[in-house]
Amino acid sequence: MRVLVTGGAGFIGSNFIRHFLTAHPDSEVVNFDLLTYAGNLENLRELEHEPRYEFVKGDIADDKSVTNVMRDVDAVVNFAAESHVDRSIHDPRAFIRTNVLGTQVLLTAARERDVSRFVQVSTDEVYGSLGPTGAFTEETPLAPNSPYSASKAAADMLVRAAFHTYRAPVIVTRCSNNYGPFQFPEKLIPLMIANALEGKPLPVYGDGMNVRDWIYVGDHCEAIDRVLEAGRPGEIYNVGASNERPNLDIVRRILSELKKPESLITYVKDRPGHDRRYAIDSTKIQRELGWKPKHSLDDGLRETVQWYLDRRAWWERIRTGEYLAYYKKQYGSDAT
Ligand code: NAD
Ligand code: TYD
Secondary structure, X not given: OEEEEEOOOOHHHHHHHHHHHHHOOOOEEEEXXXXXXXXXXXXXXXXXXXXXXXXXXXXXXXXXXXXXXXXOOOEEEEOOOOOOHHHHHHOOHHHHHHHHHHHHHHHHHHHHOOOOEEEEEEEHHHHOOOOOOOOEOOOOOOOOOOHHHHHHHHHHHHHHHHHHHHOOOEEEEEEOEEEOOOOXXXXXXXXXXXXXXXXXXXXXXXXXXXXXEEEEHHHHHHHHHHHHHHOOOOOEEEEOOOOEEEHHHHHHHHHHHHOOOHHHEEEEOOOOOOOOEOOEOOHHHHHHHOOOOOOOHHHHHXXXXXXXXXXXXXXXXXXXXXXXXXXXXXXXXXXX
């Protein structure tokens, strides 16, 4: 099988490509990525000379290059997106272009090229915010609250329409918050690890009691692989590992793992429209496809902290230029 992976130079996409090529020795991957600030070919350096792997630089919102790259492809997994909520609050335009228009361009080309499977990697954030109890199921109505989640929900609707209108072989996955190796240090866990290692303040939004449901990236990649293999067209599969934690709890664990003082925690202005709580019910994928997560939060976090300790050069190289300009805009101070 030859799979087109879009956004494969980012966090989850690069982990997925590594997993997929190892798990399927007869398969090939084409990684199509625009290399925005979040895309980094260093994430896949060890595959540079792998004959089953090809990188093509391009934009999923550009019809011509998408139609070209989709030649001889059996399946598509769409990771390409603008993915950071805070950036979407500053300026949603790139989110609409890539996440909405880009998804439609991919769907159209996939239909023209008769691609036999299309997995849209979506997010639990399309369901909006939960009260103190309950969890999102695939039937929970969509109620996105940020420009990021609204753009992902719009993409999900286009995928739904492709199934109902053209019987396109499309499947949507909606996963909770990922963490693990190669996550860009603008997201909570890698940002807190990097700041703690540099003795910088750890900016916690609001009261630090917003709850996220964490999953190790490798477990998410295995879920996508199962969906690609055995998911039913037209279906949605929630993916999560039932690790709900308030942000403050995660930040304290990181500090304790690194033996750094809690005095580094700094409460900052809350994110506008900040979703209070996410929790995913992943019964459907567990029952139907036999997937289940393998990493406990304790083990996954420990491994992740160790990875950022071992790969300091990776994240230090990122924390320059555009990153510093973004950091200043978001937090009103320098990251370095
Ligand atoms: P990321 O920001 O790390 O990576 C996104 C990748 O997409 C980058 O390599 C970037 O260069 C590429 N890209 C951006 N615009 C593009 C365009 N127009 N054309 C081609 N490539 C483009 O994101 P991530 O955290 O790896 O997330 C991947 C996907 O998973 C996204 O669709 C996101 O919505 C979804 N998701 C993420 C999480 C999470 O916790 N990170 C959870 C659930 C779902
Ligand atoms: P994030 O990693 O941006 O993921 P998402 O917003 O998609 O869930 O944020 C995770 C949680 O951490 C969210 O509740 C916002 C919070 N947060 C902070 O408190 N401080 C920060 O500097 C960042 C980036 C996030």
